Amino acid sequence: MSEATLTPQTSGGAPKKAKISEAVIRIAGNSQDGIQAIGGFLARLAGRSEQEVMTFMTIPSTISGGPSIFQVRIGSGEVLSAGDEADVLLAFYQHSYEGHINSLKKGGIVLYDADHVEPKEEWKKDYHHVGIKISSLTVEAIGGTAKDKGKNIFSLGLIARMFDLNVPKLEKLVEERFTGKDPSIAKTALMAFHAGYGYSVDTVMNTFQFVESRKHETAQVVMNGNEAIGYGLIAAGVRFGAGYPITPWSDIMELLRRELPKYGGTFIQCEDEIASVSMAIGASYAGKLAITGSSGPGISLKSEAIGWAINAEVPLIICDIQRGGPSTGMPTNIEQSDLFIACFGSHGDAPRVVLGPSSVEDCFYTAIEAVNIANKYNVPVIILSDQAIATRIEAFAEPNLEKLCQDISPDLSPVADHKPYDLSTPDGTVKRVVPGTQILSGKYPIATGLEHDEMGHPTGSPKLHMAMTAKRRKKLQALAAALPLPKVYGPPEGNVLLIGWGSTDGTIREAVDRARAAGDSVSSLTIRHLNPLPNDLENIFSGFHHVFVVETNDEGIYGYGGQLCSLLRARYCDPKIRGINKTDGLTWKVKEVLERTKILLDAKKA
Amino acid sequence: MSQTISTTPAATTATATTAERKPLTKKELAADHPTWCPGCGDFSVLALYFKLIEKAKLHHEKFTTIAGIGCSSRFPYFVQAHGAHYIHGRALAFASGVSISRPDQHVFVFGGDGDAFSIGGNHFNHTARKNIKMTYVVMDNWVYGLTKKQTSPTSPLGFKSKTDIWGAVDQPINPMKQAISAGATFVARTTHTNPNHVLQMMEAAMAHDGFSFIECLSECVEFYEGAFDASNPRKGGVFNTVPADHDVTDEAAAYKLAGEAFPGHFGVFYKVNRPTKNAKEQEIITNYRSKVAGQKDWQILQKTFDRLK
Numbered sequence: 001m002s003e004a005t006l007t008p009q010t011s012g013g014a015p016k017k018a019k020i021s022e023a024v025i026r027i028a029g030n031s032q033d034g035i036q037a038i039g040g041f042l043a044r045l046a047g048r049s050e051q052e053v054m055t056f057m058t059i060p061s062t063i064s065g066g067p068s069i070f071q072v073r074i075g076s077g078e079v080l081s082a083g084d085e086a087d088v089l090l091a092f093y094q095h096s097y098e099g100h101i102n103s104l105k106k107g108g109i110v111l112y113d114a115d116h117v118e119p120k121e122e123w124k125k126d127y128h129h130v131g132i133k134i135s136s137l138t139v140e141a142i143g144g145t146a147k148d149k150g151k152n153i154f155s156l157g158l159i160a161r162m163f164d165l166n167v168p169k170l171e172k173l174v175e176e177r178f179t180g181k182d183p184s185i186a187k188t189a190l191m192a193f194h195a196g197y198g199y200s201v202d203t204v205m206n207t208f209q210f211v212e213s214r215k216h217e218t219a220q221v222v223m224n225g226n227e228a229i230g231y232g233l234i235a236a237g238v239r240f241g242a243g244y245p246i247t248p249w250s251d252i253m254e255l256l257r258r259e260l261p262k263y264g265g266t267f268i269q270c271e272d273e274i275a276s277v278s279m280a281i282g283a284s285y286a287g288k289l290a291i292t293g294s295s296g297p298g299i300s301l302k303s304e305a306i307g308w309a310i311n312a313e314v315p316l317i318i319c320d321i322q323r324g325g326p327s328t329g330m331p332t333n334i335e336q337s338d339l340f341i342a343c344f345g346s347h348g349d350a351p352r353v354v355l356g357p358s359s360v361e362d363c364f365y366t367a368i369e370a371v372n373i374a375n376k377y378n379v380p381v382i383i384l385s386d387q388a389i390a391t392r393i394e395a396f397a398e399p400n401l402e403k404l405c406q407d408i409s410p411d412l413s414p415v416a417d418h419k420p421y422d423l424s425t426p427d428g429t430v431k432r433v434v435p436g437t438q439i440l441s442g443k444y445p446i447a448t449g450l451e452h453d454e455m456g457h458p459t460g461s462p463k464l465h466m467a468m469t470a471k472r473r474k475k476l477q478a479l480a481a482a483l484p485l486p487k488v489y490g491p492p493e494g495n496v497l498l499i500g501w502g503s504t505d506g507t508i509r510e511a512v513d514r515a516r517a518a519g520d521s522v523s524s525l526t527i528r529h530l531n532p533l534p535n536d537l538e539n540i541f542s543g544f545h546h547v548f549v550v551e552t553n554d555e556g557i558y559g560y561g562g563q564l565c566s567l568l569r570a571r572y573c574d575p576k577i578r579g580i581n582k583t584d585g586l587t588w589k590v591k592e593v594l595e596r597t598k599i600l601l602d603a604k605k606a
Numbered sequence: 607m608s609q610t611i612s613t614t615p616a617a618t619t620a621t622a623t624t625a626e627r628k629p630l631t632k633k634e635l636a637a638d639h640p641t642w643c644p645g646c647g648d649f650s651v652l653a654l655y656f657k658l659i660e661k662a663k664l665h666h667e668k669f670t671t672i673a674g675i676g677c678s679s680r681f682p683y684f685v686q687a688h689g690a691h692y693i694h695g696r697a698l699a700f701a702s703g704v705s706i707s708r709p710d711q712h713v714f715v716f717g718g719d720g721d722a723f724s725i726g727g728n729h730f731n732h733t734a735r736k737n738i739k740m741t742y743v744v745m746d747n748w749v750y751g752l753t754k755k756q757t758s759p760t761s762p763l764g765f766k767s768k769t770d771i772w773g774a775v776d777q778p779i780n781p782m783k784q785a786i787s788a789g790a791t792f793v794a795r796t797t798h799t800n801p802n803h804v805l806q807m808m809e810a811a812m813a814h815d816g817f818s819f820i821e822c823l824s825e826c827v828e829f830y831e832g833a834f835d836a837s838n839p840r841k842g843g844v845f846n847t848v849p850a851d852h853d854v855t856d857e858a859a860a861y862k863l864a865g866e867a868f869p870g871h872f873g874v875f876y877k878v879n880r881p882t883k884n885a886k887e888q889e890i891i892t893n894y895r896s897k898v899a900g901q902k903d904w905q906i907l908q909k910t911f912d913r914l915k
Binding site: 044048176219220222235240242259261262266270272276279280281282283284285286287290304305308398399434436439445446447448457 | 634665670687689696701887902903904907910
């Protein structure tokens with residue numbers, strides 16, 4: 001919470017410059033207005049200013065246009081979520097104003113484009129209204145027509161003035177962004193920025209200044225979750241990928257297509273989802289551990305091929321950037337409803353690994369972890385991200401790339417003998433031997449989807465099917481035994497333990513902070529290893545009276561909870577594990593988590 | 607070391623016995639005894655594949671044999687070399703991953719008409735148009751054999767099967783036309799009853815730099831006996847090779863040959879040189895690599911991260 005609330009100027013008093021520790025700014029307009037660019041600039045500035053930042057955006061699933069928002073929360077201390085309520089709403093249109101006034105906290109500031117917005121009298125008492133003719137002032141500053149771009153950069157200037165932001169740093173960001181294009185574009189952008197900054201907003205309202213943030217030891221990098229996965233895979237040594245476009249996964253394939261050639265690798269756009277998973281599996285089989293990915297329906301289409309990789313014990317990385325389902329569902333909305341398909345989505349007993357990154361930074365490290373697990377256990381690993389993390393921008397400590405970057409090229413030295421499906425190893429893992437390797441015994445392995453003997457040749461033997469099924473399962477059991485136990489956020493014992501996975505992590509932790517500040521006994525646990533689950537979670541659960549699993553998915557037919565909740569109940573048979581679920585396609589708000597926790601507690605008391 | 611997909615991995619050139627390794631013999635190449643029915647045309651394709659490898663002096667680590675699902679797709683189990691038996695219809699996509707990521711490998715794909723033209727039809731078109739380097743032999747028997755006599759995409763009209771007891775009603779696919787129109791750069795036709803011709807076509811296909819496709823008629827003695835008798839002189843048919851004056855670079859002429867009534871002609875219908883997908887990807891890589899010459903991978907990534915600050 002802000003140290004000084006962003007309050008409107010009281011009549012008569014001279015405008016002041018208040019010290020604040022954080023601010024939530026929501027920019028609402030249409031998708032073609034470049035509002036993501038304003039948010040992006042603010043996020044990058046925060047990263048360069050050692051501040052913490054988190055963003056949240058919505059995009060319409062229409063081809064062009066449609067209402068869109070970008071929310072950015074900047075703080076001098078820890079920022080865990082994009083914020084429940086905005087301190088400032090920048091509204092470009094009447095629909096932006098009317099549609100988002102409710103997201104503004106009482107007493108917050110609505111900065112509106114007076115060329116397009118007619119403020120409502122009844123809202124004036126609750127919110128401080130500041131009308132500025134953003135469209136016409138932009139035209140005045142840089143020429144062109146009101147339909148042209150530029151008002152986003154003008155508004156960035158306004159915000160910079162309001163929050164006393166670092167102008168040289170912003171100018172540099174604007175220049176960097178427009179470098180490479182026509183030099184006049186960068187010049188025009190800076191003119192728009194200065195026009196906004198020069199507008200004397202401080203004569204009509206209070207302005208603010210962030211308190212100095214704590215010093216970070218290393219520089220920060222600013223990116224979204226999809227970028228973090230892409231760069232993490234590159235650091236991990238992945239040099240081949242294949243995919244098919246689908247929202248919100250496409251950013252990763254575009255990034256890898258663009259970046260991999262620099263590293264001697266390539267990413268192939270395929271004719272369909274099945275071809276892309278198959279091509280990736282082919283490359284993995286050939287010794288180049290490969291990545292494919294998708295969202296929604298694309299994951300369903302890949303399921304058969306993933307089953308082959310499990311049976312053939314070929315490693316593979318699959319990114320599932322979840323969106324609302326089933327079927328085409330809600331392509332640009334948030335949901336965590338692919339956990340079951342990630343864990344079980346193939347016919348037959350088909351054990352695979354599922355990891356759920358819990359922040360943008362975690363996306364980077366999870367990608368590396370996924371590659372190393374896949375390589376060690378010869379198993380497909382699914383990185384289960386979602387639309388919220390995919391598009392969210394965060395600043396995080398720059399990774400030590402020299403230390404982290406690894407070479408995973410195949411070893412093609414001749415071997416004396418090789419059994420690809422050796423049953424004698426205790427944990428079921430076998431070092432892979434790939435095409436190009438001479439095997440001196442003259443006996444060569446076949447990678448296969450049929451049940452097979454130790455050399456990969458087909459068998460219908462009940463004994464071998466039992467042994468091979470157990471072998472594939474044992475690998476995951478060995479992995480589970482090696483997994484670290486996740487750390488409880490808050491005290492390890494208490495009344496309520498909130499469990500989350502993926503993008504809800506920060507919001508749930510903020511809910512814990514708020515509940516504890518109010519005197520409630522609440523802790524939380526984020527599970528990153530979703531399949532297999534780490535061992536000994538029951539030792540954590542035993543410290544709490546209630547275990548509530550917060551998920552952005554349906555409560556299920558039997559009503560006790562969503563998909564992770566079901567897995568935990570199946571494993572621990574503990575009725576104190578209950579679900580807190582929602583399916584509105586939006587991120588959780590801190591207050592929602594707290595209200596729903598209270599409702600569930602009250603229901604259990606009754 | 608940077609992990610260029612293009613460079614031949616160092617170890618492949620340093621095999622254990624570099625000194626004068628003899629060509630592989632049929633004995634060294636044969637693995638499991640084929641599970642095909644006695645008399646199946648696929649036996650001769652397998653025997654000629656062994657001969658091809660032997661004549662080309664390819665060693666075990668130089669080639670990969672890949673198949674999807676079907677009777678003929680059991681192929682890799684019968685070959686003593688690196689191989690994969692993939693899922694139904696997707697062998698070409700899998701093989702593309704091997705081909706593009708491992709340019710040191712000769713990639714051979716074997717399959718049937720159902721795998722190629724029904725469930726895998728989309729991949730056939732796109733692998734052909736992208737000209738991904740590999741040799742694809744479709745053993746066309748005009749019927750589903752593994753599942754015991756259902757109509758296949760190449761079954762002629764009127765063919766009685768378990769799914770068309772009154773005779774097939776759907777227009778069959780013409781594999782040669784399909785390959786030419788999809789953009790395959792090498793399209794040939796042969797039949798299992800003429801072993802020398804099969805070998806000739808395989809050798810020409812293997813030598814082609816691009817996606818080389820062979821339709822090899824391969825009789826299913828169990829479910830479609832006598833299907834190809836009209837092309838077999840020993841059964842009173844005629845085996846006509848492509849006319850000497852046929853221009854293999856003439857797409858329209860090739861298409862016309864493909865449209866002839868059965869038994870038609872045998873041989874190379876179409877062959878043109880067009881850059882492979884493999885070469886085009888390599889060109890992109892070479893271009894990008896020249897811009898980062900001398901930098902380690904982590905340094906390249908560091909430069910990107912510096913821009914994200």
